[in-house]
Amino acid sequence: MTTYNLLQNYWWLIISVLGALLVFLLMVQGGQSMLIHYTKPDKRALLINSMGRKWELTYTTLVTFGGAFFASFPLFYSTSFGGAYWLWMLILFSFVIQAISYEYRSKPGNIYGSRFYDTLLLINGIVGPVLLGVAVATMFFGAEFTVVKSNILNMDGQSIISQWGPKHGLEAIANWKCLLFGVMVFFLARTLASLYFINNINDDEVNASQRHLLLINAGVFVPLFIAVVVVILTSPGMGQDCDANGNMKWMWIPYKYLHNYLTMWWALVIMLIGVGMVLYGIGKTLMKGDYKCGIWPAGIGTVLVVMTLFWVVGYNDTAYLPSLLDVKSSLTLRNSSSSEFTLKVMSVVSILVPFVLAYIAYCWYKMDHRKLTSDELDNTDHKY
Amino acid sequence: MEELINVVDWSRAQFALTAIYHWLFVPLTLGLGIIVAVMETIYLKTKSEKWLATTKFWMTIFGVNFAIGVATGIILEFEFGTNWSNYSWFVGDIFGAPLAVEGILAFFMESTFIAVMFFGWKKVSPKFHLAATWLTAIGASLSALWILVANAWMQYPTGCEFNPETMRNEMTSFAAVALSPMAMSKFFHTVLSAWALGGVFVCGVCGWMMLKKRNMDHCWRSLKVGAWVGAIGIVLTMITGDTSAVTVAKYQPMKLAAMEGLYKGDQGQSIVAFGILNPSKQAFDDQDPYLFDISIPKGLSFLATHDFDAFVPGIEDIINGVSYDSEGNAVNTIPYAERMERGKQLQELLSQYSAPNNSGNMLMRDSIQSILNTDFKHFGYGYLERPEEAIPNVPLTFYTFHFMVTVGGYLLLFLLLALLFVYKPNILDKAKWSKWWYRLAIITVPLTYLCSASGWIVAEVGRQPWTIQDLMPNKVAISDLSAGYVQVTFWIFAVIFTALLIADISIICKQISKKSQTDLDTVND
Numbered sequence: 001m002t003t004y005n006l007l008q009n010y011w012w013l014i015i016s017v018l019g020a021l022l023v024f025l026l027m028v029q030g031g032q033s034m035l036i037h038y039t040k041p042d043k044r045a046l047l048i049n050s051m052g053r054k055w056e057l058t059y060t061t062l063v064t065f066g067g068a069f070f071a072s073f074p075l076f077y078s079t080s081f082g083g084a085y086w087l088w089m090l091i092l093f094s095f096v097i098q099a100i101s102y103e104y105r106s107k108p109g110n111i112y113g114s115r116f117y118d119t120l121l122l123i124n125g126i127v128g129p130v131l132l133g134v135a136v137a138t139m140f141f142g143a144e145f146t147v148v149k150s151n152i153l154n155m156d157g158q159s160i161i162s163q164w165g166p167k168h169g170l171e172a173i174a175n176w177k178c179l180l181f182g183v184m185v186f187f188l189a190r191t192l193a194s195l196y197f198i199n200n201i202n203d204d205e206v207n208a209s210q211r212h213l214l215l216i217n218a219g220v221f222v223p224l225f226i227a228v229v230v231v232i233l234t235s236p237g238m239g240q241d242c243d244a245n246g247n248m249k250w251m252w253i254p255y256k257y258l259h260n261y262l263t264m265w266w267a268l269v270i271m272l273i274g275v276g277m278v279l280y281g282i283g284k285t286l287m288k289g290d291y292k293c294g295i296w297p298a299g300i301g302t303v304l305v306v307m308t309l310f311w312v313v314g315y316n317d318t319a320y321l322p323s324l325l326d327v328k329s330s331l332t333l334r335n336s337s338s339s340e341f342t343l344k345v346m347s348v349v350s351i352l353v354p355f356v357l358a359y360i361a362y363c364w365y366k367m368d369h370r371k372l373t374s375d376e377l378d379n380t381d382h383k384y
Numbered sequence: 385m386e387e388l389i390n391v392v393d394w395s396r397a398q399f400a401l402t403a404i405y406h407w408l409f410v411p412l413t414l415g416l417g418i419i420v421a422v423m424e425t426i427y428l429k430t431k432s433e434k435w436l437a438t439t440k441f442w443m444t445i446f447g448v449n450f451a452i453g454v455a456t457g458i459i460l461e462f463e464f465g466t467n468w469s470n471y472s473w474f475v476g477d478i479f480g481a482p483l484a485v486e487g488i489l490a491f492f493m494e495s496t497f498i499a500v501m502f503f504g505w506k507k508v509s510p511k512f513h514l515a516a517t518w519l520t521a522i523g524a525s526l527s528a529l530w531i532l533v534a535n536a537w538m539q540y541p542t543g544c545e546f547n548p549e550t551m552r553n554e555m556t557s558f559a560a561v562a563l564s565p566m567a568m569s570k571f572f573h574t575v576l577s578a579w580a581l582g583g584v585f586v587c588g589v590c591g592w593m594m595l596k597k598r599n600m601d602h603c604w605r606s607l608k609v610g611a612w613v614g615a616i617g618i619v620l621t622m623i624t625g626d627t628s629a630v631t632v633a634k635y636q637p638m639k640l641a642a643m644e645g646l647y648k649g650d651q652g653q654s655i656v657a658f659g660i661l662n663p664s665k666q667a668f669d670d671q672d673p674y675l676f677d678i679s680i681p682k683g684l685s686f687l688a689t690h691d692f693d694a695f696v697p698g699i700e701d702i703i704n705g706v707s708y709d710s711e712g713n714a715v716n717t718i719p720y721a722e723r724m725e726r727g728k729q730l731q732e733l734l735s736q737y738s739a740p741n742n743s744g745n746m747l748m749r750d751s752i753q754s755i756l757n758t759d760f761k762h763f764g765y766g767y768l769e770r771p772e773e774a775i776p777n778v779p780l781t782f783y784t785f786h787f788m789v790t791v792g793g794y795l796l797l798f799l800l801l802a803l804l805f806v807y808k809p810n811i812l813d814k815a816k817w818s819k820w821w822y823r824l825a826i827i828t829v830p831l832t833y834l835c836s837a838s839g840w841i842v843a844e845v846g847r848q849p850w851t852i853q854d855l856m857p858n859k860v861a862i863s864d865l866s867a868g869y870v871q872v873t874f875w876i877f878a879v880i881f882t883a884l885l886i887a888d889i890s891i892i893c894k895q896i897s898k899k900s901q902t903d904l905d906t907v908n909d
Contacts, residue, residue: 053503056495059454064487066461071484074476074552081465081472082863088466089873092459093880099455100884103448109894111887149551150738152470152860153731155767160864161473161551168869338477339547339554349485356488360496363516366508367500381440382447382502 007343008333009315011072014350016310018065019136020303023185025058026132027196027299030189032098032125034213035118042374043206044118045106045383050200050372051193052102052384057360059099071346075147075162075336076321083145083164084135087172091131098124102384126186133185137178139313140232140257142322144171147329165325177231184228187221192302194218195285195295202371211286218282232309233258238319238330250319250327260312267315271308277301390867392859395467398874400844402459404837405881409453409888411836414528414575415582415613416446417521422609424517428510437904438605442586443517444895447502452888456881467870469863471851478544478555479534482562486530493523528578529571536567538852539843540635546760548737548752553855569631570843573624576617577836580795583614584825584832587802591825593900594818602904604806611802618799622792626687632846633688633696636853638774639846641699642781644684645673649698651708655683656786661779667699667772699778703771718762720771726759727766764855773857776848784838784845791835798828 001009031051038044070077081088097120104110105117144165151161165171172178194214198207237256243249253259261268281298284291314320319330337343370376377383420442427435461483465472472479500508500516508516537543543560544553555561587610590603633640640646645661646653659677682692689696695708697717705719718726733755737748768774805812805821812818847853851861 053499056454056499059458060487060491060495063458063461063491064484066465067480067483067487070461070465070472070476071480074472074480077465077476077480078469078472081462082467082469082865085466085863085865085869085873088462092462092466093876095458096455096880099458100451100887103451104887104891107448107891107895108898109890111890112883149473150735152474152551153735153738155728155731159860160470160862162469163864168865338480339550342477342481342555345555345558346481346484349488353488356492360492363496363500366512367504370507380503381505382444 004340004343005334007340007347008072008337010347011068011337011343012310012314012320012333014353015065015068015072016307016314017303017353018061018068019310020306022058022061022065022132023188023306024192024299024302025054025061026129026185026189027192027295028055028058029098029125029128030186030191030193030217031197032121033129033186033190034193035122035125037209037213043203045377046201046203046206046372046374047197048102048105048118048121048384049377050197053367055098055102059095062095072338072343073331073333073336074338076331079145079147079162079164079331079336080135080138080143080321083162084138084143084169084172085164086167087131087135087169090127091135094124094127094131098128106384125189129186129189130179130182131173133182134172134175134178136185136309137175137181138172139320140181140235140237141175141177142238142324142330144324145329146323146326147331177235180224180231181228184221184224187217187224188302190217191221191282192295192298195281195298198285199292199295200368200372202373207292211289214282215286218286222279222282233261237313238322238327240317250330250332252322252327256318257312260316260318261308263316264311267308267311270304274301274304274308278305391862391865391870394867394870394874395862395865396858398467398870398877399460399463401874401877401881402456402463403840403844405885406453406456406460407837407840408833408885409449409456410528411578411581411833412449412585413446413453413524414521414578415580415617416442416449416585417524417582418579419582419586419609419613420446421514421518421521422613423606424514426609428514434601434905435605438602441602441899441904442606443501444899445589445892447498448888448891448895450498452884455884459877467863467865468851468861471856471861474552474856474861475538475541475544475852477552478537478541478561481555481558482530482534482537486527490523490527490530493519494527497523525575528575532571532574533562533564533567535843536564536570537561538850539570539847540564540566540631541852541855546756546763548734548749548756551734551738565627565631566635569624569627573621573628574839576620576624577839579617580614580621580799581617581832581836583610583612583617583799583802584795584828586610587614587799587825588829589896591822592896595822595826596900598900599904604809607802607806611799611806615799615803618792618796622796625792629687630690636847637697638699638702639776639781639842640688641697641702642776642778642846643785643842645778645782646684646696646698647673647700649696649701651685651695652682652693653684653688653696654679654681655687657683659782659786661782663779665778667703667775699775703774720765720768720774723762723765724768724771726762727764727768729766730755730759730763731766761854764850764852764857764860767857767860768849773849776846781842781846784841788835788838788842791831791838795828795832795835798824 028051031047035044035047038047101117101120105114110117145162147162149161152159191214194210194217197210234255235257236252236254238250239253239256240248241251241253277297278301281294281301285294314333319332321331323329420439423435423439423442427439497516497519500513501520504513504516542564543557544555547554586606590606593599594603644656645659647667657678657680660675662671662673662675665671665673684696685694686692688694697707701707703720705717707715707717709715733752737752812821849857851858
């Protein structure tokens with residue numbers, strides 16, 4: 001493997017870490033979607049303030065995920081964002097309305113009233129995870145687009161490199177496989193949110209109601225997850241294989257993702273460990289009334305599983321955004337990445353990632369070692 | 385073709401809308417962040433509860449403003465992909481890197497430490513809290529650094545070369561990109577102007593409170609920090625503004641000519657101190673560009689080159705390829721008509737090279753590489769249909785530039801006087817000017833915002849029609865979208881951002897009004 005290929009793989013690993021952390025942190029959105037279950041203002045306030053101290057981390061991870069994709073695989077940025085316009089715009093709108101809602105909802109003079117901002121949080125809580133799930137699912141199931149790099153030399157007004165189908169992302173939302181993936185992510189976010197609230201909020205009523213919600217959400221999530229895994233493993237993927245003449249060619253390969261898990265057995269092991277940790281976190285929390293740390297095994301497990309999904313969709317000569325219109329247009333780690341020099345430069349910067357993760361962990365340890373209570377909210381200067 | 389122009393215009397309008405809204409909030413975050421950090425430092429040194437109350441007062445406003453800055457910012461990053469798809473591939477290899485670094489180094493710093501700043505008063509030690517406040521402010525400035533590095537690269541593409549295999553520009557030197565003179569002058573000029581805005585904002589809010597005679601001591605405490613930060617900011621903004629002008633003159637002479645409404649340049653070129661442009665003036669007609677003007681002799685030559693006698697080319701000179709060195713000798717610059725021709729030839733060659741039957745043809749590649757080395761700087765001109773397409777909107781660039789400079793000069797005077805009155809308040813009382821001064825401080829706030837927005841309009845409108853200077857005009861940078869789609873999202877953004885802006889202003893006003901009525905001055909020390 002050349003140094004360039006190694007760097008491309010390394011940056012796909014970084015993308016997978018950021019994507020996995022983003023899915024884990026979507027617990028904030030999952031929590032927002034639960035606001036409808038709480039009518040008492042003090043309980044709503046506990047939930048919102050608990051999430052309100054984490055929302056920026058989710059937001060930042062989303063932005064960094066986008067930035068890292070732009071920097072390392074700009075052709076994906078150019079093709080998916082410019083192509084699936086409506087899908088990404090809906091995601092962005094939902095995050096715009098989230099960003100101000102925490103800060104504004106309880107402030108005097110907010111004009112529209114706190115219910116309005118809570119509704120915005122609810123919209124983001126549902127739309128964000130579902131549509132992000134749909135967007136990621138297009139990586140497995142493909143999209144209708146073509147890429148012709150030399151188009152940029154056309155001077156007749158047809159100079160766009162990446163051309164997408166006329167529905168510009170709406171077709172992905174209407175695709176049952178993509179939607180199934182999105183709904184699964186939504187229920188995962190709600191499951192993680194319950195585990196997070198149980199850990200972060202010291203309130204008996206919230207604790208009891210969240211355990212009840214955990215049972216329902218995990219009860220929906222687990223079958224959905226199994227269904228998604230079955231669909232992915234039985235779906236064809238685009239990869240390199242020998243044609244009838246013995247030449248290596250890009251083509252649709254049945255059970256490609258299953259093959260990838262079997263070829264990259266370590267990814268399968270990590271996925272199974274991850275699944276085990278998620279189930280352990282959920283199961284122990286449901287079974288032991290005083291156990292509050294389920295978010296840690298379930299969160300780490302989520303990160304592990306999502307990382308392996310990125311690996312099987314990108315590694316092992318697989319097109320991570322297959323084109324349903326033109327095989328040659330499909331995006332792979334090799335044809336869509338930045339240059340070797342740029343990847344090298346950014347790899348130097350990425351050495352700082354563990355340091356960044358360390359200070360985030362330290363700060364949150366300091367901030368969260370005392371759990372949130374109504375008393376704390378009554379005695380704080382800054383609350384949502 | 386009409387549809388194409390519509391998509392370009394609506395995509396530009398959408399980016400301009402989101403960028404202008406974003407920039408309404410960012411400078412206050414940058415300026416107030418530093419001010420709050422200084423205030424908390426004083427609190428920690430003096431252990432005075434009064435300084436703590438003052439710090440928290442401004443921190444609340446900082447928080448409200450920060451949230452909407454974040455909300456409007458996410459769009460900008462993703463719009464590069466959604467609306468400028470060709471651009472994302474053509475320069476993603478260079479442009480994406482600063483954005484990724486911004487995310488990894490700056491955004492996480494901001495988002496982690498701002499939570500400690502707001503919720504950590506009773507959870508972390510005072511020193512840790514102070515460090516969090518400073519790191520939030522530094523994180524915001526670091527974020528500005530990287531996005532301005534990216535923006536500067538679009539104005540002055542450097543540290544890269546075109547790869548005919550991949551049909552894009554690829555980075556060859558990160559240092560050249562990150563430390564280019566354009567990036568440095570842009571970063572310091574922008575961030576320091578935000579300090580000035582932060583200082584003016586503090587002066588304005590305090591002016592209002594002092595008019596109402598509320599918490600006078602708190603106001604004097606605030607003004608001490610606000611006036612210092614603002615005054616330092618505006619003085620350094622002036623200095624970096626000078627550097628910016630020299631950089632623009634060197635790398636974007638067309639923008640400088642548009643800033644001055646200069647069509648025919650001269651040696652010892654005067655600068656327009658005040659002028660009204662002739663609205664019917666077009667390049668290469670013989671009309672006078674100004675209906676009225678007051679000019680300072682040799683001013684533009686000095687501003688652009690630090691030499692009173694230097695030649696500054698006008699719009700027509702640049703298009704015709706006319707210039708002179710310091711001794712008055714004609715310098716051979718290339719006329720735009722020729723640049724267009726060479727750009728088209730290069731694109732034609734690249735088209736042939738990218739044809740399937742020529743793929744991997746080493747002989748052809750070598751010959752293209754040698755032409756690329758000499759002619760790539762003309763690449764973007766190949767997309768132009770006539771040289772006049774390369775002229776930016778002169779009236780908008782001219783008026784916003786002169787507005788920025790005039791208000792900038794006023795701000796220098798205002799902030800230096802504010803600093804004087806902080807230490808010699810008796811001057812105001814004796815002259816019975818207090819009320820007028822307070823009112824002036826309030827009026828100066830919106831004026832400063834307009835000045836700040838004008839700076840960006842000069843920078844961005846002045847470089848039109850280029851998305852990337854000389855390499856990629858707007859019409860080639862867009863996504864494969866219909867104008868109707870972009871129109872819909874434009875109006876959605878317009879409605880959402882306007883609604884949020886109204887709420888933001890209302891909350892900030894209410895916070896100031898409410899907090900100013902609580903006693904911030906008789907807190908026990």
